[in-house]
Structures are given as structure tokens and as C-alpha cells.
Amino acid sequence: MLRHDRRVAVFLAALLPVFGLSAKPQDPAELERDLAQLRAQIERIQARIDADLEQRENQQRALADAERALADAGKARHETRRRLAQTAGDIETLEGRIDSTSASVDDIGERLSAQLRLIHHQGTPSGLQLLLNQQDPRRLRRHLAYHGHLSRQRLALIEDLQGLQQSLIEDRRDLERELARLAELEASQIETAARIEQERAKRDRALREIDERIASGSERIDELCRDAEELEALIEELAQALKAVPMDVEVPSILDLAGTLAPPLEGRLVQSFGDPRGGEMRWAGWLMEAPAGAQVRAIAHGRVAYADWLRGYGMLAIIDHGDGVMSLYGHNETLLKDVGSWVNPGDVIASVGRSGGADRDALYFEIRRDGEPVDPSDWLTDP
Structure with a gap:
């Protein structure tokens, strides 16, 4: 109430010269008219200030909502960037596993090829060859059977590794699709944040315009x-x-x-x-x-x-x-x-x-x- 009375006193002091009021005696009727005009002017000014204050409160609430929305959008984008980095790292890890598996397939394939060449070079011995070479035929056949078993094992291992390699490639494709989706999401989030920022800036400008109309040193200190x-x-x-x-x-x-x-x-x-x-x-x-x-x-x-x-x-x-x-x-x-x-x-x-x-x-x-x-x-x- 004191602040309101003080503001009214300031208005009176500012408006007295406007209406020609002074300390000199005046006709009571004329004084009453002047006072009525003064009261009406004060009421208009007060009504305008009250309207500005109400509008300012509305704009400030809208600004708070916009800034909360901008903060949420920034937090969401921060999480998307984190997931983008994690997905890119997962892809890089898969690339390493794919390369390692491919190298293992190549190595086992080379060993199998060498083994097959050896078997082909040795061939299946005839009875005459076994007799001339003075070798134990059972030992030679066991040797050839061992090569056959090893070859089948290596073929099975190659098939398993190729299956793993194909599975890793599919996982990489899934991650690449996820990476693309996250990139699109980030682009959408950037657009959303830009729109919210425009709205926030609009509210901020409106609030400043209102402040310029109603702000004074004492009001700023009160705020x-x-x-x-x-x-x-x-x-x-x-x-x-x-x-x-x-x-x-x-x-x-x-x-x-x-x-x-x-x-x-x-x-x-x-x-x-x-x-x-x-x-x-x-x-x-x-x-x-x-x-x-x-x-x-x-x-x-x-x-x-x-x-x-x-x-x-x-x-x-x-x-x-x-x-x-x-x-x-x-x-x-x-x-x-x-x-x-x-x-x-x-x-x-x-x-x-x-x-x-x-x-x-x-x-x-x-x-x-x-x-x-x-x-x-x-x-x-x-x-």
C-alpha cells in the first residue's frame, strides 16, 4: 500500500504542472474540475500500467514454458548425440570383428588348399606302388584318412566362420540403419529446437518491450x-x-x-x-x-x-x-x-x-x- 501511495504521489507531482495546479487560491469549481481531470488521468495511467503488468506476467509464463521446452529439446539432442557416438563405436568394433573373421577364413582356406594339394600330389597308391616302396599300407591309409578328417574339420570351421561373418555383416547393417535413423532424429531435433528458439526469442522481445514501458529504477530494484x-x-x-x-x-x-x-x-x-x-x-x-x-x-x-x-x-x-x-x-x-x-x-x-x-x-x-x-x-x- 505504501508503494502504491508513493507511486500515486509521484503521478500527482508530475501531473500538477500539466493541469496548471499551483499553491495559489483557485475557484473551488475550477479546482474541482482540475482534480477530476487529474483523477481521470491517474486512473488511465494506472489502468495502462496494470494492463502492462498483467501482459508481462502472461509473457513471462510463456517465456518460462518456451525455455523449459528448449531445455528439454537440448537434453534430448544431447542424448541423441551420445547414442550416435555409441552406435558409431559399435560399428567400428563390428568392422574389426568382421575383418578378423575374414582373415581367419582366409588363413584356414589357405591351409586347406595346401593340404588338398599335398593329398593330390600323393594320390591313392596302388598295390604295386606299396610293394615297390616297401611301405606299410595300413600306415599310409591311416595317414590319408587323417588328412581327410582334417580337411572336413577345416571345411566345417570355414562354414562356421563364414556364418559368423554373415551374421556380423547383418548386425553392421542394422547398426548403420540405426545410425541413419539417429541422424534423421538429430536433424529433426535441431529443427524443433530452432523453432522453439524463435518462439523463445519472440517472447523475450515482447517481455523486453513491456519492461521498457513499465520499468523504472525503483521497480527494477523491487523485482x-x-x-x-x-x-x-x-x-x-x-x-x-x-x-x-x-x-x-x-x-x-x-x-x-x-x-x-x-x-x-x-x-x-x-x-x-x-x-x-x-x-x-x-x-x-x-x-x-x-x-x-x-x-x-x-x-x-x-x-x-x-x-x-x-x-x-x-x-x-x-x-x-x-x-x-x-x-x-x-x-x-x-x-x-x-x-x-x-x-x-x-x-x-x-x-x-x-x-x-x-x-x-x-x-x-x-x-x-x-x-x-x-x-x-x-x-x-x-x-
């Missing part, structure tokens, strides 16, 4: 305060919910790692902890500029406590590291880890974007201890 209050409430809720959740493995306390942790990405630091943000507000973390789609990595072992859109922060991921420490990653294009997922230092958890009304592709990063923001430079190595 930042509301965003901060929402984040504070979320952090408090998460902290309470995670108090009883133990770590999944024995790892060093993050408190012992302060000053040695790697930054979440390589990017230009455009806002630092404590920098002025408007009015009495200051930055509670870092704003790190990086190309859209750049990989965002977890700074330490922990559990994903939040992964969704939040006013002012866009697609936001929050990781609980235990001992009252959380790290926050905002304005992302895509979130790649779900709530409850355990992550290790360096795991890719998101990709850089400009969700949540950011004016550039950048990561907003915070570290909180017992719910209070702390300077990331005390925890991380240089970005």
Missing part, C-alpha cells in the same frame, strides 16, 4: 528483491529438506576444499561478488560470459537439489554439497541432470544460455553456506 526473496525461500526449503540426506560415498568435506575447486566453466567474469547491482543491492555471485551451449560443470561432489525454471534465474540448477554448502548455476539453456542425481567434480550438468531474461549468454554462479551467499573467489581457483 530484483522479489527474485532474491524467491531464491532465499527456495534455498531455505531445500536446506531443510536435505538435512537428513547423507552423501552417497565417502568424500572429503567441501569445507576442506575451499580455494582449490575448479570454476564451473572457462569464461569472462563480467560481474563479481559484491559489485553494485542497483540501489543498495549487490551481486551475490559471479556472472560469467561464455558462448551459448558451453558446458557447465559441477564444482564438487554433491546431489542435484533443484533443476527447473525460477524467476530471475531462468533454467537453474542447485547442487547440495553437504555441510551446509550449495552451488547455484543460473540462466542455462539446458539442464542435463535431474533432481536427485549424484554428480562428481567436473561432471557436465548444464549448457550456457540466456534464460530468465538475461541480456547475454552467460552463467550466473553462486556459492551459499548456511543459506548465505559467499564470495566464490574464496572457494574457486581463478576463472
Whole structure:
């Protein structure tokens, strides 16, 4: 109510000269007419602002939906690229097995050919030959029978290997068809993401146009305060919910790692902890500029406590590291880890974007201890 009264007082101060009002005595009837005109003008302005605020709320909800859809599309494409790489690797492995089987078939075939040539060269001896050569006919016949048995074994082995080779070739064809299908799926996902991005950009432009009509310094500060209050409430809720959740493995306390942790990405630091943000507000973390789609990595072992859109922060991921420490990653294009997922230092958890009304592709990063923001430079190595 106080803010509303203050805004009305500003309107009155701005509009008094327009209607020629002054401190000089005026005719009561004339004053009443002037005041009526003033009230009507205030009502029109207020109605326009209220309409803009309502439209802004609608556009912001639509923007949130578009950015969630874009994040989902990015996650799906990430999974498709992973499957493409895996399928290509499977094909390469099959190629090696096919080549190895083919080499085995060739080797056994050469041995069989040599053996058949030997048998052909020796021929089937006649009785006279056996007599002249003074050889034991039973021993020679056993020798020839052994060659025949070995030949049949090698022929059977060649047939088995050729069957295996044909099966591997069929598997390769299946994988190649799957590779083609995944490539088509990725192309479709790229088109879908492009359409969603166009819609997101359209919503973002509409929101900015509305902001230009209604924004003022004090309103912007009020909005930042509301965003901060929402984040504070979320952090408090998460902290309470995670108090009883133990770590999944024995790892060093993050408190012992302060000053040695790697930054979440390589990017230009455009806002630092404590920098002025408007009015009495200051930055509670870092704003790190990086190309859209750049990989965002977890700074330490922990559990994903939040992964969704939040006013002012866009697609936001929050990781609980235990001992009252959380790290926050905002304005992302895509979130790649779900709530409850355990992550290790360096795991890719998101990709850089400009969700949540950011004016550039950048990561907003915070570290909180017992719910209070702390300077990331005390925890991380240089970005």
C-alpha cells in the first residue's frame, strides 16, 4: 500500500504542472474540475500500467514454458548425440570383428588348399606302388584318412566362420540403419529446437518491450528483491529438506576444499561478488560470459537439489554439497541432470544460455553456506 501511495504521489507531482495546479487560491469549481481531470488521468495511467503488468506476467509464463521446452529439446539432442557416438563405436568394433573373421577364413582356406594339394600330389597308391616302396599300407591309409578328417574339420570351421561373418555383416547393417535413423532424429531435433528458439526469442522481445514501458529504477530494484526473496525461500526449503540426506560415498568435506575447486566453466567474469547491482543491492555471485551451449560443470561432489525454471534465474540448477554448502548455476539453456542425481567434480550438468531474461549468454554462479551467499573467489581457483 505504501508503494502504491508513493507511486500515486509521484503521478500527482508530475501531473500538477500539466493541469496548471499551483499553491495559489483557485475557484473551488475550477479546482474541482482540475482534480477530476487529474483523477481521470491517474486512473488511465494506472489502468495502462496494470494492463502492462498483467501482459508481462502472461509473457513471462510463456517465456518460462518456451525455455523449459528448449531445455528439454537440448537434453534430448544431447542424448541423441551420445547414442550416435555409441552406435558409431559399435560399428567400428563390428568392422574389426568382421575383418578378423575374414582373415581367419582366409588363413584356414589357405591351409586347406595346401593340404588338398599335398593329398593330390600323393594320390591313392596302388598295390604295386606299396610293394615297390616297401611301405606299410595300413600306415599310409591311416595317414590319408587323417588328412581327410582334417580337411572336413577345416571345411566345417570355414562354414562356421563364414556364418559368423554373415551374421556380423547383418548386425553392421542394422547398426548403420540405426545410425541413419539417429541422424534423421538429430536433424529433426535441431529443427524443433530452432523453432522453439524463435518462439523463445519472440517472447523475450515482447517481455523486453513491456519492461521498457513499465520499468523504472525503483521497480527494477523491487523485482530484483522479489527474485532474491524467491531464491532465499527456495534455498531455505531445500536446506531443510536435505538435512537428513547423507552423501552417497565417502568424500572429503567441501569445507576442506575451499580455494582449490575448479570454476564451473572457462569464461569472462563480467560481474563479481559484491559489485553494485542497483540501489543498495549487490551481486551475490559471479556472472560469467561464455558462448551459448558451453558446458557447465559441477564444482564438487554433491546431489542435484533443484533443476527447473525460477524467476530471475531462468533454467537453474542447485547442487547440495553437504555441510551446509550449495552451488547455484543460473540462466542455462539446458539442464542435463535431474533432481536427485549424484554428480562428481567436473561432471557436465548444464549448457550456457540466456534464460530468465538475461541480456547475454552467460552463467550466473553462486556459492551459499548456511543459506548465505559467499564470495566464490574464496572457494574457486581463478576463472
